[in-house]
Amino acid sequence: xxxxxxxxxxxxxxxxxxxxxxxxxxxxxxxxxxxxxxxxxxxxxxxxxxxxxxxxxxxxxxxxxxxxxxxxxxxxxxxxxxxxxxxxxxxxxxxxxxxxxxxxxxxxxxxxxxxxxxxxxxxxxxxxxxxxxxxxxxxxxxxxxxxxxxxxxxxxxxxxxxxxxxxxxxxxxxxxxxxxxxxxxxxxxxxxxxxxxxxxxxxxxxxxxxxxxxxxxxxxxxxxxxxxxxxxxxxxxxxxxxxxxxxxxxxxxxxxxxxxxxxxxxxxxxxxxxxxxxxxxxxxxxxxxxxxxxxxxxxxxxx
Amino acid sequence: xxxxxxxxxxxxxxxxxxxxxxxxxxxxxxxxxxxxxxxxxxxxxxxxxxxxxxxxxxxxxxxxxxxxxxxxxxxxxxxxxxxxxxxxxxxxxxxxxxxxxxxxxxxxxxxxxxxxxxxxxxxxxxxxxxxxxxxxxxxxxxxxxxxxxxxxxxxxxxxxxxxxxxxxxxxxxxxxxxxxxxxxxxxxxxxxxxxxxxxxxxxxxxxxxxxxxxxxxxxxxxxxxxxxxxxxxxxxxxxxxxxxxxxxxxxxxxxxxxxxxxxxxxxxxxxxxxxxxxxxxxxxxxxxxxxxxxxxxxxxxxx
Numbered sequence: 243x244x245x246x247x248x249x250x251x252x253x254x255x256x257x258x259x260x261x262x263x264x265x266x267x268x269x270x271x272x273x274x275x276x277x278x279x280x281x282x283x284x285x286x287x288x289x290x291x292x293x294x295x296x297x298x299x300x301x302x303x304x305x306x307x308x309x310x311x312x313x314x315x316x317x318x319x320x321x322x323x324x325x326x327x328x329x330x331x332x333x334x335x336x337x338x339x340x341x342x343x344x345x346x347x348x349x350x351x352x353x354x355x356x357x358x359x360x361x362x363x364x365x366x367x368x369x370x371x372x373x374x375x376x377x378x379x380x381x382x383x384x385x386x387x388x389x390x391x392x393x394x395x396x397x398x399x400x401x402x403x404x405x406x407x408x409x410x411x412x413x414x415x416x417x418x419x420x421x422x423x424x425x426x427x428x429x430x431x432x433x434x435x436x437x438x439x440x441x442x443x444x445x446x447x448x449x450x451x452x453x454x455x456x457x458x459x460x461x462x463x464x465x466x467x468x469x470x471x472x473x474x475x476x477x478x479x480x481x482x483x484x485x486x487x488x489x490x491x492x493x494x495x496x497x498x499x500x501x502x503x504x505x506x507x508x509x510x511x512x513x514x515x516x517x518x519x520x521x522x523x524x525x526x527x528x529x530x531x532x533x534x535x536x537x538x539x540x541x542x543x544x545x
Numbered sequence: 546x547x548x549x550x551x552x553x554x555x556x557x558x559x560x561x562x563x564x565x566x567x568x569x570x571x572x573x574x575x576x577x578x579x580x581x582x583x584x585x586x587x588x589x590x591x592x593x594x595x596x597x598x599x600x601x602x603x604x605x606x607x608x609x610x611x612x613x614x615x616x617x618x619x620x621x622x623x624x625x626x627x628x629x630x631x632x633x634x635x636x637x638x639x640x641x642x643x644x645x646x647x648x649x650x651x652x653x654x655x656x657x658x659x660x661x662x663x664x665x666x667x668x669x670x671x672x673x674x675x676x677x678x679x680x681x682x683x684x685x686x687x688x689x690x691x692x693x694x695x696x697x698x699x700x701x702x703x704x705x706x707x708x709x710x711x712x713x714x715x716x717x718x719x720x721x722x723x724x725x726x727x728x729x730x731x732x733x734x735x736x737x738x739x740x741x742x743x744x745x746x747x748x749x750x751x752x753x754x755x756x757x758x759x760x761x762x763x764x765x766x767x768x769x770x771x772x773x774x775x776x777x778x779x780x781x782x783x784x785x786x787x788x789x790x791x792x793x794x795x796x797x798x799x800x801x802x803x804x805x806x807x808x809x810x811x812x813x814x815x816x817x818x819x820x821x822x823x824x825x826x827x828x829x830x831x832x833x834x835x836x837x838x839x840x841x842x843x844x845x846x847x848x
Contacts, residue, residue: 262565262645262647264647264659264661266659269573269575269576270572270573270657270659271574272572272657273572273651273655273656273657274657274658275658275660276657276658276659276660277659277660277662278659278660278661279661279664280661281642281645281661281663283642313616339584339586342565342584344565344567344647344649344659346647346659348576352576353576354573354575354576354577354579355577355578355579356567356569356573356579356580356581356647356649357578357579357580357581358567358581358582358583358584359580360584361582430577
């Protein structure tokens with residue numbers, strides 16, 4: 243990428259939230275009262291976090307997301323704009339409540355997430371652009387808005403660019419996996435979809451009937467993906483983990499940006515895994531997403 | 546109370562929060578992701594809830610509480626003012642974060658509370674009034690601000706009016722129980738303080754060395770209190786419980802108001818238990834606190 247060329251980028255679609263992150267000694271297990279000594283109020287959500295990662299990595303990023311016209315929505319948009327994300331495709335719906343989450347993080351960095359989305363938020367996609375914006379050389383969609391994800395992945399197909407589905411949850415629409423060019427599942431979603439508890443077996447089973455490139459991200463266990471009909475394993479980089487919150491979303495954002503830039507899948511996995519590893523070494527959810535030079539330095543150091 | 550006389554009231558001191566109440570199918574037990582289909586953002590906190598109960602029961606109410614000068618604090622104050630609570634003694638501290646809680650309520654009405662208070666909120670009490678406001682014929686303090694509770698209970702002593710401590714948690718200052726004229730513990734706080742798991746035994750043990758009137762509130766198991774050296778049990782009213790959130794706080798507010806009005810303890814318990822019982826039949830935390838005519842009607846019906 244030359245310095246003078248306009249940056250290539252990713253059209254993202256999905257959820258952006260305001261997260262209330264409570265530090266607790268131990269995660270709650272019973273219907274009692276628990277005290278928190280630390281609170282961070284930060285933007286979050288799969289697509290919101292991935293967008294920030296893309297912007298920090300030097301990519302252009304547009305985020306299509308459904309918000310209410312409330313104070314929470316103002317905070318979500320303001321934060322993303324400050325990060326350099328183009329929010330022209332944020333839809334603000336009157337009279338609803340914007341998505342918020344309560345996230346509890348214990349002393350060991352383990353986290354529990356309770357996410358609220360307004361059930362009244364409209365499914366319709368008529369307000370999405372008819373074609374991808376200039377410079378959007380990939381699409382990334384999450385599973386939180388099925389109709390929207392399908393529309394965005396179709397825009398990618400029509401434009402002939404990669405369309406990545408973040409399969410964090412079981413896809414809410416039956417055509418999503420086939421419409422995407424690339425799907426990266428979570429272990430939980432893959433198990434639900436394939437009916438196999440073992441991610442390797444589940445991936446192999448789905449690979450038999452899909453022409454889409456398929457992977458499953460396993461956190462510190464690395465990534466499994468299918469290449470020439472075989473399940474291939476890539477280990478994660480070993481780092482001192484402080485906070486995994488948002489690391490998966492950073493991975494998806496970096497992976498989609500790498501594909502948008504024309505990197506092959508193996509190189510994109512390496513780039514994304516480095517970005518996610520760096521994030522894990524820093525507290526504060528997506529505020530720990532790295533810049534591109536940090537990723538390049540990290541990759542140079544691991545050799 | 547004649548219609549023309551100014552209402553008698555309670556000077557309250559303690560915590561007021563903004564609660565994010567998430568409806569969930571089941572309470573979370575592991576470090577995973579949970580979805581919430583319903584969210585209510587409502588004022589809360591022991592003293593805040595008790596203040597609303599007092600105002601709705603027709604009492605005057607002043608609330609001394611420590612908040613930050615943030616948007617959350619604005620929402621907390623605005624909500625209490627709308628309920629008729631005098632917020633002249635709210636202290637707004639610059640640069641801090643106002644108290645917020647995440648409350649998870651499952652399909653059976655069981656709840657889990659994670660409460661955040663800024664650890665930097667100042668302990669000093671110099672900004673409290675030197676004497677109780679005119680018409681404040683009782684004090685109610687919670688355990689969330691030890692120095693403040695002690696100062697407020699001393700004001701009650703100096704004025705010769707009841708000083709009620711809501712012993713929801715183990716009192717944070719050793720002089721609190723002796724300075725109060727009345728303490729109503731939760732079962733958990735009583736067990737911690739007395740070293741006895743059984744509330745009857747714990748209350749009897751504390752009663753041997755305290756001149757303060759002592760009780761323990763046990764939810765649907767009613768109230769235990771000490772009268773003439775004996776532990777006496779009052780059963781709770783039987784109602785169809787929908788939501789217990791804030792019911793204990795409503796009890797404390799109603800109990801303090803009844804004492805302010807000159808009711809004896811047994812009558813005050815009956816009044817408070819009716820108010821709390823009605824609250825339990827209504828969803829939405831303190832928004833279910835009853836008005837006085839509802840309590841009088843309820844008590845007339847149970848005979």
